[in-house]
Amino acid sequence: MSGQAPPRSDGLPVSGRGPVVGIVGGGQLGRMLALAGRPLGLRFRFLEPKDDPPVSELGQVIQAPYDDREGLQALAEGVAAVTYEFENVPVESARVLEQMAPVFPPPAALAMAQDRLTEKESFRRLGIETAPYHPVDSLTDLREALKKLGAPAVLKTRRFGYDGKGQVVIDSLEDGEEAWSELGGRPLILEGFVPFERELSIVAVRGRDGEFRDYPLVENDHRDGILVRSRVPARGVDEELQSKARRISEAVMDELDYVGVLAVELFQVGDALLANEMAPRVHNSGHWTQDGAWTCQFENHLRAVIGLTLGSTGLRGEGAHMLNLLGDPPRRERLAAIPGAAIHLYEKDPRPGRKVGHVNLIAGGGSGPAERSLEDRLREAIELLDG
Ligand code: AMP
Numbered sequence: 001m002s003g004q005a006p007p008r009s010d011g012l013p014v015s016g017r018g019p020v021v022g023i024v025g026g027g028q029l030g031r032m033l034a035l036a037g038r039p040l041g042l043r044f045r046f047l048e049p050k051d052d053p054p055v056s057e058l059g060q061v062i063q064a065p066y067d068d069r070e071g072l073q074a075l076a077e078g079v080a081a082v083t084y085e086f087e088n089v090p091v092e093s094a095r096v097l098e099q100m101a102p103v104f105p106p107p108a109a110l111a112m113a114q115d116r117l118t119e120k121e122s123f124r125r126l127g128i129e130t131a132p133y134h135p136v137d138s139l140t141d142l143r144e145a146l147k148k149l150g151a152p153a154v155l156k157t158r159r160f161g162y163d164g165k166g167q168v169v170i171d172s173l174e175d176g177e178e179a180w181s182e183l184g185g186r187p188l189i190l191e192g193f194v195p196f197e198r199e200l201s202i203v204a205v206r207g208r209d210g211e212f213r214d215y216p217l218v219e220n221d222h223r224d225g226i227l228v229r230s231r232v233p234a235r236g237v238d239e240e241l242q243s244k245a246r247r248i249s250e251a252v253m254d255e256l257d258y259v260g261v262l263a264v265e266l267f268q269v270g271d272a273l274l275a276n277e278m279a280p281r282v283h284n285s286g287h288w289t290q291d292g293a294w295t296c297q298f299e300n301h302l303r304a305v306i307g308l309t310l311g312s313t314g315l316r317g318e319g320a321h322m323l324n325l326l327g328d329p330p331r332r333e334r335l336a337a338i339p340g341a342a343i344h345l346y347e348k349d350p351r352p353g354r355k356v357g358h359v360n361l362i363a364g365g366g367s368g369p370a371e372r373s374l375e376d377r378l379r380e381a382i383e384l385l386d387g
Helices: 028-040 069-076 091-098 107-114 116-125 139-149 173-183 239-256 297-306 332-336 374-386
Strands: 020-024 043-047 060-062 081-084 133-136 153-157 167-170 188-192 198-206 212-214 218-223 226-232 260-269 272-279 320-326 341-345 355-362
Touching: 020 028, 020 069, 020 091, 020 297, 028 043, 028 297, 043 069, 060 069, 069 091, 081 297, 091 107, 107 116, 107 239, 107 272, 116 133, 116 188, 116 239, 116 272, 133 139, 139 153, 139 173, 139 188, 153 173, 167 173, 198 239, 198 297, 212 239, 239 260, 239 272, 260 297, 320 374, 332 341, 332 374, 355 374
Parallel strands: 020 043, 020 081, 043 060
Antiparallel strands: 133 188, 153 167, 153 188, 198 212, 198 218, 198 260, 218 226, 226 320, 260 272, 320 355, 341 355
16 A cells, blocks of 8 residues: 555564554454554554444445455455454455455364354364264254254254354253254254353464464353353463363364464363364453453454564463443443453444443452452442443
8 A cells, every 4th residue: 555664574664654454344353453453553444334333433444245346355455464353254255355465364264163063073173072963954853963962952053153142952852843943944053062160262363473372261151142251360270271272272273274363162071171162353252351461362363464473462460350241231430430440342332232342350450459359349340230
């Protein structure tokens, strides 16, 4: 692009205007990528079909469908790299973009993450444990799968499920028909119900040169399939469990020659970690890194895709909690008054259950454990959010 300063050997301009990164998608993850990239001198361009998206103040927005040829072309023109902020970017669009600019993470990662069956098959091939599963394309398949896996089991759409949408728990073998009437007619997968002790996630980043770094394991609580809270470090994690999780993300990333941040959601059962799904992008369970890690997931994703050295994934304090703000959270101003609370809002219109922001609480965080403990501040925040 004209006016763009020549990059230094590490990819950043010394002065003048920095390189442009193209992002497919204009939601809160794109917004937080841009907010993290601006101090590095990066500029942003987005492809987003919706009006007035959360990124609208943060760069040029090309308003077009994700598979619009001209839109894709306009996005890719002169950029240092193109990335995405959601995993349902059409793979074909990513391949078109690849003809024009470096595209990271690789489109193959999108293909793997977009279909729960392909994803689970890939995990297994890489020696990563998963729930037992069976593809389901008809009611007969479902009956057979239920016989094999037993109940309870979880029936899920293979594609386009998120935040617990597109899935039904089947409690007994007789309930198959009801679940089929709800989800049938699309490619489905039946998963054995995992009696997990807790849900964890591993957020890691891989650079263009293969450099790899992982953040400490995150412990996640969901309500109605939606993430409500993440805590770091996850309780009682030892180096062995962290290494096990690290090996999972490394295996996936090495297989795909991955570049960028990858999150893998895990079920812990005893010492075992079962992979549930992966997100080839920055992830909600990594939002705590904005205030609780030396380099946040957003900056590290950008560093990776434009070919910079990665930043430290170490904890900045003793730990952090992230609480999602869902719907129309009451008493935001009182949340802001909690010492060490960092509020991040997405400029989204509230709707019930919709993620409109999050708050990070940092252990220590300026209030000092002697003044008010993290648990105490957390209790206040949760009380405010639950009304
Ligand atoms: P997902 O859309 O696959 O992330 O599922 C949403 C949530 O449903 C997960 O975070 C779990 O709490 C629960 N869940 C999904 N699959 C299973 C399973 N096979 N066994 C037990 N719980 C599950």
